[in-house]
Amino acid sequence: MNMPAADANRVLRVARPIDGLPVAEDFAVEPLPMPEIGDRELLVRTIYISIAPGVRPLLPYKGEAPDVAQGAGAGRVGGADDDVPNPTRIGIGERMRSGIVPSMSKFAGGTVGEVIQSRHPDYAPGDFVFGGRYCQLYEAIHGDASIKLDPAQLPIEADLGLLGRSAFTGWCGYRRVADPKAGETIVVSSAAGAVGMMVVQLAKREGLDVIGIASGASKCDFVQTLGARACIDRKAEDAGAALDRLAPAGVDIYFDNAGGFLQRPVFDRLKPFGRLIVCGMAAEYGGAEQSVLPTGTILGKRLRVQGFVVLDYEDDYPAFREEVVRLWREGSLAYRQQVYHGLEEVPQALADCLSGQSGGGKLLVQVSPDTSVGGRGP
Amino acid sequence: MNMPAADANRVLRVARPIDGLPVAEDFAVEPLPMPEIGDRELLVRTIYISIAPGVRPLLPYKGEAPDVAQGAGAGRVGGADDDVPNPTRIGIGERMRSGIVPSMSKFAGGTVGEVIQSRHPDYAPGDFVFGGRYCQLYEAIHGDASIKLDPAQLPIEADLGLLGRSAFTGWCGYRRVADPKAGETIVVSSAAGAVGMMVVQLAKREGLDVIGIASGASKCDFVQTLGARACIDRKAEDAGAALDRLAPAGVDIYFDNAGGFLQRPVFDRLKPFGRLIVCGMAAEYGGAEQSVLPTGTILGKRLRVQGFVVLDYEDDYPAFREEVVRLWREGSLAYRQQVYHGLEEVPQALADCLSGQSGGGKLLVQVSPDTSVGGRGP
Incomplete structure (x- = not known):
């Protein structure tokens, strides 16, 4: 368990080209200044990070990359600064992303967390939100590209799993x-x-x-x-x-x-x-x-x-969410997840996801205490 | 030119497995009794036969057949007798087909010809029809699976080319x-x-x-x-x-x-x-x-x-025909065809079609005089 002190921020960066399955040494956990938030932004303490195989083709390869880079040439080109992440690749030294999507859409994130500060009228400290892009402990997230979660309705990690x-x-x-x-x-x-x-x-x-x-x-x-x-x-x-x-x-x-x-x-x-x-x-x-x-x-x-x-299916997200929530409430959607702990576990979780060496279900990494209703405490 | 006597029937049969491009020796032209027609059938003198590459995968192969057999396993299985042709293969000794389609649909044929006898109320001797299935000089064709042609409107071979x-x-x-x-x-x-x-x-x-x-x-x-x-x-x-x-x-x-x-x-x-x-x-x-x-x-x-x-698009045939006839009449559809002569030329025409060694356009084989308006006489 690597639960941070409340005022320390850390981030997982890509350290070197990767040879096949990722290993811990391909990444580095580094300190990061606490983000300052702008207008309509939120400072969020990350709790859960989604692990999915689709991020692997975006990482640098030792040797030739296989021809499966998602979004290659799709015209969604971001900037060189990873604050506007390049959708097609994650460079060495850049922050590891929690998913493949860099857009401002509400389903683009790959983490859930708790709001610590808010400069957005719809959010207040103590709210739980979905929408972080990075493997880091505290992140500035745009409130317009986030979803406020109701822990009384669904577990907060549902937006990474059941609704992820x-x-x-x-x-x-x-x-x-x-x-x-x-x-x-x-x-x-x-x-x-x-x-x-x-x-x-x-x-x-x-x-x-x-x-x-x-x-x-x-x-x-x-x-x-x-x-x-x-x-x-x-x-x-x-x-x-x-x-x-x-x-x-x-x-x-x-x-x-x-x-x-x-x-x-x-x-x-x-x-x-x-x-x-x-x-x-x-x-x-x-x-x-x-x-x-x-x-x-x-x-x-x-x-x-x-x-x-x-x-390419962003417009379908509301229909998806409506259907899945309905099926879940009816009790007719089974679900399984497996939770790893600590930023340092992200590479292993990704390797297990890619190789099938996990127990099945959705893989998550918990990086700070879940203080929500029914959550996994510190 | 191999124009037959009016009372002689001949057919092209597959003689042996074929090695790559067809050659004349892979086939045999043989005499055939003049067909006797049943109710709603027509006796038709074949004039033009369509040549298309899609028939090649149905022919027997010397060695292993490439994995491109059309209709393979599609459930349209015919009988062993080639009067009800097997849609997936043409066996040795069977008649060479003018196309790939064995169905009773009106666009299934691959020849045009002249009606010699009719036991169908909609057709009379002297009519021109589209709908023959085989490379043979006289064929019994079901009137319900044929199209009566109007040589004053379009050249009779249009149903093999422009509308084929x-x-x-x-x-x-x-x-x-x-x-x-x-x-x-x-x-x-x-x-x-x-x-x-x-x-x-x-x-x-x-x-x-x-x-x-x-x-x-x-x-x-x-x-x-x-x-x-x-x-x-x-x-x-x-x-x-x-x-x-x-x-x-x-x-x-x-x-x-x-x-x-x-x-x-x-x-x-x-x-x-x-x-x-x-x-x-x-x-x-x-x-x-x-x-x-x-x-x-x-x-x-x-x-x-x-x-x-x-x-698989039979239902679309009327829409196709309507559009193409309209474009043709407007003069906005260019067209080219190349005509070979005689049943014996079918193998060479097919080989040229498959290898691209033709002059381009639609390839046809003429096997008897075109007595229609503007036709290619004997």
């Missing part, structure tokens, strides 16, 4: 890209992860036949509690052979959060008019695995292969 | 799959071919910036007359380097009729949110070239890669 960007990613991919139909067979990789949890449950609710893929028996058990008819343990069995047994007629949708060597055996089992939703490629972000698709099969089977990034 | 399945393929891919927007840059391969001609002209009319790719200066000149801002001669220059010069900001849509080694340099230049429309892969049907796509780029740039087959 990973869950939103799963929702967007399922609702806006996959074109799912009742009765279809959907395969979801990294099904126990923060994206997969959402996709599995939405698909099950809407009458699809859901097959998960996860690493290890424990995660597979969890995926089946979410509603999957079956879950393939990729550590214990060949995914292609398992699919031949579980879905001999083939697969309509592969919602792929993993990429890498696992992709092709599922792709090869897509039915005509099947869809490969390229949502994430955690297996490839380190550079060790790569996947390629034969165009001939795409033509012969009239497949659709589509990549998407949650950045 | 290749043109319809280009129209469907452009109208239903590509999601084109004015101002976008579209690259069209095999741009002088029967599909490409349609796509280039539609895109130009609607304010897209069109760049064609074709083989040879003569075809490239033709493509520019269709409205392309530029046309890359793939025999004379590197397509990637040419695109860097012609479209330094990148490409929004690659409408790919060729596949093969040409695909990747264009794919690599797609902008974020770009689309690769996999319409045809003539370069790969012989098995010598193959293309694969890196999934990482699809994610990083949020691309959509979609294969489609015209079989």
Whole structure:
């Protein structure tokens, strides 16, 4: 546990190019002056930081970066100063971000915390907010790009997990890209992860036949509690052979959060008019695995292969939030999270997220006491 | 010229597995009894036969077939008898088809001809019809799956060219799959071919910036007359380097009729949110070239890669026909065709179509005199 004194600020910076999975030495925890806030800004004590694989392609690579940099060339170019973060890359010496989104939108953040000072009329000290961009203990956050949380309604970390960007990613991919139909067979990789949890449950609710893929028996058990008819343990069995047994007629949708060597055996089992939703490629972000698709099969089977990034679905955030809160209150959305402690744990949490060496669910790092209702005290 | 006696029927059959491009010896022209027609059927003297690359993947392969068989596993399984053709394959000894579609739809055929006998109330001897399925001189055709032609309105071969399945393929891919927007840059391969001609002209009319790719200066000149801002001669220059010069900001849509080694340099230049429309892969049907796509780029740039087959757009045929006839009558649709002569020329025409060794435009084989208004007499 590394809970700071109330008046000390610290930040996690990128220290060097990273070789495959991150290790602690790739980063440095350094002191930082307490931020001074401007008009409509808040000084926030960070409590929870979201961990998600999508930030990995933005980090510097030792050697050549794999071709999966999100937002590359998308025209959302920020400044050189990381106060206006460059959306495509995090440079050496720059602050580690809590997510991939640099925009002013209300769902862009990757932390939740408590307001210490406010120069925004809608916020007061003691409020809890979602919206921090960085792995640092105290941050100046613009009140217009934050969401005030009600701890009596939902746990404050819900905006990183249940309502976080990973869950939103799963929702967007399922609702806006996959074109799912009742009765279809959907395969979801990294099904126990923060994206997969959402996709599995939405698909099950809407009458699809859901097959998960996860690493290890424990995660597979969890995926089946979410509603999957079956879950393939990729550590214990060949995914292609398992699919031949579980879905001999083939697969309509592969919602792929993993990429890498696992992709092709599922792709090869897509039915005509099947869809490969390229949502994430955690297996490839380190550079060790790569996947390629034969165009001939795409033509012969009239497949659709589509990549998407949650950045592009900002307008859908309210609809997502409304639906997920409703399902949660109905008690029909299961959820799992795993909490690491201290800024120094961010690299390990990210490595575990990328490698699947976690217990499944959403990964968070707690960096200061949760003083909210039901929170994890100091 | 191999114009038959009026009472002799002949058919082109597949004689052996084919190694790459077809040659004459892969087929055999054989006598066939004159068909007897049933109720609502027509006896038709075939005049023109359509040549299109999409039939190649249905033919038997010497060695392993490339993974581009259209309709594979699509559930449209026919019988063993080629009177009810198997939609996925043409077996050895079976009749060569004039196209890929075995359905009873009105746009399924690949020949036009003259009605000799009719047992259908809507047709009489002397009418011209579209709708034959085979490379044979006389065929029994169901009147309900045919279109009666008016030679005074359009040349009778228009239903194989201007209104044929290749043109319809280009129209469907452009109208239903590509999601084109004015101002976008579209690259069209095999741009002088029967599909490409349609796509280039539609895109130009609607304010897209069109760049064609074709083989040879003569075809490239033709493509520019269709409205392309530029046309890359793939025999004379590197397509990637040419695109860097012609479209330094990148490409929004690659409408790919060729596949093969040409695909990747264009794919690599797609902008974020770009689309690769996999319409045809003539370069790969012989098995010598193959293309694969890196999934990482699809994610990083949020691309959509979609294969489609015209079989699946039957309901759109009337809309296509209406639009193309209107454009043609306005004089705003250019067109080119090249005519071979005699059943024995079908293999060579198909080989030329697949290899790009033709003069561009739609390829047809004329197998009997065109006695229509303005027709090519005996």
